[in-house]
Amino acid sequence: MHLGIPRIALSHLGIGMDCSITPLRHGGLSLVQTTDFLYPLVEDPYIMGKIACANVLSDLYALGVTECDNMLMLLGVSTKLSEKERDVVIPLMMRGFKDCAYEAGCNVTGGQSVLNPWITIGGVATSVCQPNEFIIPNDAVIGDVLVLTKPLGTQVAVSAYHWLEQQDRWNRIKLVVSEEDVHKAYQRAMDTMARLNRTCARLMHKYNAHGATDVTGFGLLGHAQNLAKSQNNEVSFVIHNLPIIAKMAAVAKACGNMFQLLQGHSPETSGGLLICLPREQAAAYCKDIEKSEGYQAWIIGIVEKGNRKARIIEKPRVIEVPAKEKDGEIW
Amino acid sequence: MHLGIPRIALSHLGIGMDCSITPLRHGGLSLVQTTDFLYPLVEDPYIMGKIACANVLSDLYALGVTECDNMLMLLGVSTKLSEKERDVVIPLMMRGFKDCAYEAGCNVTGGQSVLNPWITIGGVATSVCQPNEFIIPNDAVIGDVLVLTKPLGTQVAVSAYHWLEQQDRWNRIKLVVSEEDVHKAYQRAMDTMARLNRTCARLMHKYNAHGATDVTGFGLLGHAQNLAKSQNNEVSFVIHNLPIIAKMAAVAKACGNMFQLLQGHSPETSGGLLICLPREQAAAYCKDIEKSEGYQAWIIGIVEKGNRKARIIEKPRVIEVPAKEKDGEIW
Secondary structure (H helix, E strand, C coil): CCCCCCCHHHCCCCCCCCCEEEECCCCCCEEEEEEEEECCCCCCHHHHHHHHHHHHHHHHHCCCCCCCCEEEEEEEEECCCCHHHHHHHHHHHHHHHHHHHHHCCCCEEEEEEEEECCCEEEEEEEEEECHHHCCCCCCCCCCCEEEECCCECHHHHHHHHHHCCCHHHHHHHCCCCCHHHHHHHHHHHHHHHHCCCHHHHHHHHHCCCCEEEECCCCHHHHHHHHHHHCCCCCEEEEEEEEEEECCHHHHHHHCCCCCCCCCCCCCCCCCCEEEEECHHHHHHHHHHHHHHHCCCCEEEEEEEECCCCEEEEEEEEEEEECCCCCCCCCC | CCCCCCCHHHCCCCCCCCCEEEECCCCCCEEEEEEEEECCCCCCHHHHHHHHHHHHHHHHHCCCCCCCCEEEEEEEEECCCCHHHHHHHHHHHHHHHHHHHHHCCCCEEEEEEEEECCCEEEEEEEEEECHHHCCCCCCCCCCCEEEECCCECHHHHHHHHHHCCCHHHHHHHCCCCCHHHHHHHHHHHHHHHHCCCHHHHHHHHHCCCCEEEECCCCHHHHHHHHHHHCCCCCEEEEEEEEEEECCHHHHHHHCCCCCCCCCCCCCCCCCCEEEEECHHHHHHHHHHHHHHHCCCCEEEEEEEECCCCEEEEEEEEEEEECCCCCCCCCC
16 A cells, blocks of 8 residues: 555554554454555456455455455556456456455445546455454564565566567567467466455465565565664564476566566565564464465565664575466466 | 445345444444545545545435544555555545545544556445434425525536636637636535535434435436435426526536536536425525535425426526635635
8 A cells, every 4th residue: 555655654663564544433443455456467357356356455454354354455447448458357347346345255346436547446445443453564573584475476477478478578588488388377476466365364364474565666675775774673574495386587687677577676566465473483484374275375584683674585496386287266 | 435336235125325324233223324436526635534424424415414433444555546646645635535524423444545547536434323313215295395405517617627628628618617607616516525514414314304315427417316216205396596606507508518517417516415304494504504614505496296207397497506715725
């Protein structure tokens, strides 16, 4: 929620968070709220709706909040769509958004749409929580490890996919990647962007996470730095491993400084949670996610003594994350 | 909140309401929420911000909710603004929005902005309420009267003001209105659109209101019909009086069917509350508002036996509402 209106979201706790947390007038409860919207980045309107919803909810999940009590949908309907296009595309986006909210156990009870030349889709996620339902992301301690719950490279994968139609762009990367690789990476990116971080949030409580953020527009390092900045203890984050959608590291390299993927600056959409966990719990956390969801999570770095900064080591290990084969699913 | 995504907001109570009301997991509380945004319609960015905020809050106030626990701001920043324009206009709009929220006793704790060719500004208002804090707008009884808390004609006034610069348009109305009248009407429109319906909401409890809605995009009659449709009792609404910003009825008439102001279809922005009140309480309600705010409210119609419809009588009485002289204020 920190994009666009810098730092305005920080008023209550004075730290960089993905949600605003507001003390309520009733029963020691807090209002945890976030809003976010996106421009369409995949071709399938239904999946785009799911991605937009998962992306909004991710801000709640980063605080360990698993119950979204209400969702509002925000739609920017393009004036450039023909009536036919609009009547096909918009309902599909709305259905994807609502299906994803349903999957997360919350209703879309309202919203607003407005005409504008560019399509946007997003929402407002709200949860009313007791103190034990959320984890303020400021408690990392020396010796913690950093876990990432989704692979990086969504923007690279989406771009590469679109470049299949642009000869000059394609020529820049065709030596390092095949059409099939790109199709697989695009499918994997859609899969991961539409996936909810809800289980990852639930398990944060079970394994005593010390705080988390979700990886979106500022890239892995940008969000790691935000998280480091807001720590109570004198710690810094050091990232050694970069789990990246298969072949996308090569694509990024072939494009020079364009993506800054290995530098940690490539924006992600509906990315994973970056979580500070006690060292002895991290492996079990990752195993538990794989057991319950069939998705991998990775230990990518450590928390050491420092001045609340984050960095990626000189030669990080790139973990090639293969396209996921999920029979009977849309991808 | 009912614009754009038809009926999606009605899921919980199954009636047309300005907010969604969601039962919470804690202590018998309900989440009352609304979102709305606007395109700029006045020249002053600061006032535009106030209008956008007052317009969002109005949906809460229509349910008698006086405490907004959290506000999020939604900004669509135009790609067509020069950097200079953007750096002047956007902060002013944001300040107006925040000042209005502050006046309403709530904080803007976050939000989101996005680039799009057309500027939009709006927000998300949230209140966590006990059952006695809101009034479900479905309890009108035969013999009630209808009270309106702001004059009509904001759209006509804003249009007339812009027509001062358009000779052909101006020629259509200059016989019925003077430049000074138009300037006064425009000031009055800005004043009324930026005004909070909060006191009106608070007094709904004191005078046992049976339900209310706020008058916005569907015009007076459209919103009256929505309200009538959702009544428990077999009632209908009949409107006899139309309080209209001075001279704007004449302007609307001079424009033929363009505005449909006297037919009740002219859209309003951040309009007044339309409230069903027990007949014996209505006069006291209006007096109380005038005493506490210095603004008039009007009894404009009655609730009679019927099939949940609303209508305006053949020859409604037009009440000319003079421009308000408020020394030392921005208008």
